[in-house]
Amino acid sequence: MTIRRIAAACALIGVAGCNFDVTNPGPVQEKFLDDPNAQTAIVNGAGRDLSDALNWTAYTSAAVAREIFPAGSTGSFGISSQQQIGRLIPEETDSYWDRGQRARWEAETGAARFKTDLPPADYAKSKNAAQVLLWAAYANRLLGESMCDAVIDGGPRQAYTVFLQRADSEFTSAMAIAAAAGDTKTAQAAQAGRASVRVDLGNWTGAVSDAGAIPDAFTYQMPYYTTDADQYNRIYWADANSPYRAHTTWNTFYQQYYLDTKDPRVAWVSDPKNPVGDAAVLQLGRVPWYAEMKYNKKDAGINLSSGWEMRLIEAESKLKGGDVAGAMALVNKHRLSLGLTAWTAATTTDAWTMLKRERGIELWMEARRLGDLRRWKAANTPGVLSDFEIAGGAKSYLDAAQDLCYPIPLSETQTNPNLSKG
């Protein structure tokens, strides 16, 4: 009996003192991010999540803005039935908002972490700091050009321009640090990005000044990878017949335009073996499947900034100043370099029409068109859109109440006390 009692007591004490401190592999605890060797992964994490946000937003914005036309799938690689008619509703916009906010937060907290962890002199010339600030700025630009309102770190609702102002500031910081680090490419990307947000903010002087520093041939792309489906270019994959044929250039401005001009920027192909999309849409049933070729592989990058965009910024600035000839020269500069026929414009209105066409072509499916449409609508600029882009029009199949920005989704309004309280 004595042995048993002792043994039982030992067992109970043993359990009470059992080592439950199990560290499982996989997820990384936050304290490890303070390791200087983790900086690159922090930068890349922000970059990956920005690429993810851009991937989703570029695709859906392209559908809502009729850069592409829905051709079937409504699910994870498709266009929902509401988006097919140009509606962006709070029940469906969490994917875009959440991804964009995560990218912004990761990049901004990454920059703050570097600023804390690095000596000031090192931070001022840190390539990692410049890069993470660049991702933060592009994330804010994506949010600012796409969302109807802004919220920062669980705060109250603010004007969407708050995102753009943060982008302006972060582009500025990235430029300075990249320049100090001797990273010309990053510095130019930051300046080009700043030019674009200054357009959005109405700072045309600043925009033109920045644009002028960027050469025609400059491009800065968000990369995509073949590693796994989450890192594929989503617009390509939704249209790669593997098995999705979720969108088409049929019934868009670009369908006939490409046939007429063979402009390589808006190329598309048809496939006799797969003449229609992967399901029926709207009241149209099956629609012809014309696959865009701008993104023709899984790892096709999406432009974040380019020299040709800068020329169009300069052109728009001239147009705002009434210099039609000067504007058209810049509108046509890339066209001529591609061997295309130049647009002509006899009137200011025609010039605006051509500028809007050319921005559509140049920035096709880059998550920029919705922002442009909102901006031009707010400024009541002259010029007409294509019949295929007009809300409520017979050709566009867009609802008259087409949305030009993403509302704050339920995922934010139902969790953020600053919003849910009214």
Add this chain to the structure above:
Amino acid sequence: MSWPRQPARLLVSFLTVIVVSAAAAAAQGPTGTVNGTVRRAGSEAPLAGVQVSIVGTRLGSVTKDDGSYAINGAPAGAQRVEARLIGSAPKITSVTVIAGGTTRVDFSLTATALTLEEVVVTGTAGQARRREIGNSISAVKADATPEAQTNVSALLQGRVAGASVQLSGGSAGAGASIRLRGISSVALSNQPLVYIDGVRVRSDEYPKNMPAGGASPNLRGPNVYASPLNDIDPNDIERIEIIKGAAATTLYGTEAAAGVIQIFTKKGAGDTRATWNFQTNQGFNRERPFGIDDGSPCSKTSECGKYLFVNPWLRDGQRQAYLGSVSGGVSTIHYFVSGGFDDNKGVLPHDDEQKFNVRGNFTFQPTQKLTFEWTSAYERDSITNTPAGNNAAGITLNAFRRNRNYFGSSNIDTISQVLTYQLNTWINHSVLGSTINYAPVPSVTNRLTVGLDRSELENRNLRPFGFVSLKQGGLNDQHWSSQMLTANYVGNFEHDVSVAGTGVHSTFAWGAQSTTTDVRDLQSYTEGFPGPGIPTVSSGSQWNGVENRTRVVTAGFFFQEMLGWRDRLFLTAGVRFDGNSAFGKNLGLQQYPKVSASYVISDEDFFPKQLGTLKLRAAFGEAGRAPGAFDAIRTYLPVGWGGAAAFRTNTVGNPDLGPERSRETELGFDASTLNERATFELTYYSTRTVDALLPVRQIPSDGFLASQLENVGTLQKSGLEMQLAGDVFRSRPVTWNLGITTAFNHSKTLSLGGAPKFQIGNFGWIVEGEPVADIRGRKVTNANDIADPQIVQDYSFGPSQPTKIFGLTSAFRFARGIELSARAEYQGGNYLDEDASYQALSRAVQWPLCFGAPGYTSGSTDESKWTAWERAICDSKNVRSDMFLFPADFFKLRDVTIRAPIPQRLLTGAHAGSVSLSVENWYRWQRKEFRLFDPEMAGNDGFNSTVRYISEHIPAPATVLAQLRLTF
């Protein structure tokens, strides 16, 4: 004190000392043989599976199909022989065993569900008689179930009040969900804990066969989950005990809030002669209609709405099984060895599940004080599947959507191109357990069980070179393993408390348990094969790898005291202490108290004997549910970006995270009357889960998108369970036995602790004041009007789990042992998202739900004659995903079976034999609003999701099985 890794080690050492010190064999005296036959009172039909034993010894036998038994080595002299069968009143007969001779003892057992002397194990500290237990405990005896057994899940359906067992789909290998008293947890698994012969085994599902990587590739597969519970051969089972709530599961501690199912396998008995059993099942699976009969003929070349156009690919799947076992032993050694092969071809073209099982159970009793039990089982499951579910490369999705599928064609040959998809799953599942019972003196018992449950699975998912939607091909290979190491020690000390002859008896129990779970998962994925051939992962041009490992340690100990007064009033109190590696670092050991009372009032002199037997009972107890391995810490995920390292935000973390606690009060009684012809059990329970773990959504603009578990909620559920069983009439030509189970369960979210309402998937919402979970979505309020739809958003339809479950078993037992039985079940009161219709209609697929809308099938867009409901769902501009929330009530005839013994003159060499024919799940009724599919189905999430939905699957098929059993 920090005890390294395995708390079981100390227990093992402890018991080893005890065992070694006691290893002395008892001397044997003169012996004789006791034999006889056990029959059912009334019909006098022979009873199989009855345990017959010499009281006070471990000598015993189990009756064969003809009711006969024999016990050799019985001590000569006056003995008491006892016959026990679950569902029957035990009987004891005094005999004098003649040394070297044979003594015949026949029994006639009366069917009754109330057997207060029956010993049960689950939820008790060691073991206890039913009269001593203050909580409800259900038991199912496999031999008493007439139908041809196919799996453990099916065995439980309709037989246990408060248990909802639902089939998940028509693909081979698909498991079933088990919910005891509805949902216990919002965020964690609701599958009950499962023990086999004291060894904890995995109860959650196996991983499904799908490619690694995010987004849609994870849909490419059969989209079904296999269940470890179905690995056990139901023919090896002696009985199953089920305890359903925290009042009964306290001694299982932190992980037991969803209930416990304990399976006891056959052990053999002290026969000198081996008993051989051979059995074969032959039959087929057939899909029953699950669509709308649009009048079009069903053939291989035409559409048929009854099967949602998938009929060209449906077949009758052959089912065959061959099983054998041998059991027996001598007085000190018992054995049960079995083996079997089951080939279950599904109704889809490639679906096939082949199971191979072996089991060896051995009991060695060197002395009256010491018993060693060894159980071992191995199962090899080979599953071949057809691509199905919400899968663009699946046969069902493309068949349902016809010419608006991913091929743009309803052509059979075109769709059949997906059949080159190769989906294979291989599972090796071993359960090893060793139990030592040591009673150094009659008043003290010790029991130690050490067990290992190990499952290894390989999923191979191959789209070969040239596959229709991935021309270069792709291959995913997953190697996954789960290992659970269990150590469980229980000690008991019984003694009379001598207080002036009050007749108070004390049983003090103590024990300790540990479970260490180790899950490892390694997947490799490749695409881009250079050409045809049989590829490996190395054959592709690009690769991707995924690895996950989690280890969770749970350990605890308990004390319990039971006081019995005059063997009729019992008071029990106990407490369990638990630690868990997934708790937050600020949390220590957790305590779970219990108290219960049982009063056999019918033993009192004042109780009118003509009323029968009545036991009153009450119990209160707590149990918990532990969070996941990573839930307490703030983490980032290493996700990679291209070829570079990258971090992504993952979980916010919560250092105070602990288990959620379910506090349950149970009140009820067990009664029998009409001379034990009828028994009645009634249980009321009320459960409050405090510190409920809720997946609190984070604010997206704060950067963390994943929900964080927090102990903030309070949930409540309550219900009533009734079980009525008895012989409606008994006569020699026929006895009619009827059993009815009824359960009502209502749940409510009392508090979210300030967190906003949130969705846990498939339109199941957690909202204060509403059921757990509450199905919410859009309701068309003027559905039948010829008008534009009036739609209410966020409408509360009702609970996601059945609130009403009725089971009915009926058996006519005729003379000569012929038995005709039926089992039926109704579950309802809940709602379910039927998503397949939304997925089709949002793509403007011509869908049977809209065939009644004027002009719809001819392509007219004139909606002027359409009802509001038709305008809402049949116009793809209007349709929304949360419009297809339907009442999920269903009634199923689970089985109809006729069984008959084979006349002795037809048996050549066999001792006994029987034949049976079972028709299972042939008839189904569902609400008229639920027009397509089967409300019992699950979607791509599998059977274990907290809120199920329906995706592009087919329902589980009906089965027709003929069975032949022979005993030698």
